[in-house]
Amino acid sequence: MNRKTISLTVIIIICMGALAALFVLDPEAPGAIGRIFASNILSMLKILPFVFILIALFDVWVNREIIERHLGEEGGAVSFLWAVLLGGTTVGPMIVCLPVAAALYKKGARLTVIFTYIAASTVVRVPMTLFESSYLGVKFTIIRYAVSLPLIIGTSVLMGRGLQKKNYEIKE
Amino acid sequence: MEFIILSSLTAVLLLISFLKDRKKSMKALKMAGKRLLKIVPMILIMVILIAIILYYFPPDVMSRYLGGENRWLAMLSATVLGTIALIPGFIAFPLGGVLRDSGVPYMVIAAFTSSLMMVGLLTLPVEKQYLGMKVSLLRNLVSFVIALTVAVVTGICYGEIF
Numbered sequence: 402m403n404r405k406t407i408s409l410t411v412i413i414i415i416c417m418g419a420l421a422a423l424f425v426l427d428p429e430a431p432g433a434i435g436r437i438f439a440s441n442i443l444s445m446l447k448i449l450p451f452v453f454i455l456i457a458l459f460d461v462w463v464n465r466e467i468i469e470r471h472l473g474e475e476g477g478a479v480s481f482l483w484a485v486l487l488g489g490t491t492v493g494p495m496i497v498c499l500p501v502a503a504a505l506y507k508k509g510a511r512l513t514v515i516f517t518y519i520a521a522s523t524v525v526r527v528p529m530t531l532f533e534s535s536y537l538g539v540k541f542t543i544i545r546y547a548v549s550l551p552l553i554i555g556t557s558v559l560m561g562r563g564l565q566k567k568n569y570e571i572k573e
Numbered sequence: 574m575e576f577i578i579l580s581s582l583t584a585v586l587l588l589i590s591f592l593k594d595r596k597k598s599m600k601a602l603k604m605a606g607k608r609l610l611k612i613v614p615m616i617l618i619m620v621i622l623i624a625i626i627l628y629y630f631p632p633d634v635m636s637r638y639l640g641g642e643n644r645w646l647a648m649l650s651a652t653v654l655g656t657i658a659l660i661p662g663f664i665a666f667p668l669g670g671v672l673r674d675s676g677v678p679y680m681v682i683a684a685f686t687s688s689l690m691m692v693g694l695l696t697l698p699v700e701k702q703y704l705g706m707k708v709s710l711l712r713n714l715v716s717f718v719i720a721l722t723v724a725v726v727t728g729i730c731y732g733e734i735f
Contacts, residue, residue: 416621437623437624441620447576451579453608453609454583454587454601456605457605457608458590461597461600492575494661496619499702499704500703529666533662533686536670537670544727545683552722560712564708572703573608
């Protein structure tokens, strides 16, 4: 058994133990938690299989050259615009952007652009933004964009460059 | 809504793919299944954590922690709360509207919604599978600082600090 399976087993045992303790302390908890769990898992199942199929289709059909040209080393500053647009139109929970990032990386996108994409998908989601400005005002949204966007691009460039030197790789 | 768009888009593209090349499409489907199965254990752990946290801290209980007297302290706790909470945007923003109407400063709301979206402690089990633990922690730390910065600038722009 490798380290990964051992740590996974330990985590699962701890979770089970915690749940058993909950059952004794608060008999209502497991049922309620189970219901929240079920509804959350359901919403994941409604999104994730499609996401993974789309990523696999991208993998077999999209030419590596195209990604390299636009998001790779030769992409220039426009790559970051693509990364922000791609991030803004990503749907579903935050974790969806991770397998997408891994697929882009495999096709030759550079690290600075990938970190920008991940950050953008947590900051500039278009549907969420519409919601935000209708409840909290357009000014609120503009401030958030104006502060976050330069910061996420700046920090992504720093992180990407630093990690590239260390031969860092994103796992599939 | 998202589901309808996503599922029909997938269906159409998959159909086109199969018409063009059956073998390649089968390969893609197998690849998708394999990758999905690989990440499922971590997703299970994540959802269990979410369910436990949501049970003990439902959104309306959380909002009680955001209305404190000291706005700097409230801002900081809002950022911390945002990192462990996982509330979808369509609940978080109306909640933000309610908070504002009950007198919570904009900077506190900005701290909460920004860190809610950008930082995710509960998603770490999934994130580390792709980025590795060190880089995931680094990304979340950087996002935490950015969320705080957004909150401070929001406070300045709404005249809540000066």
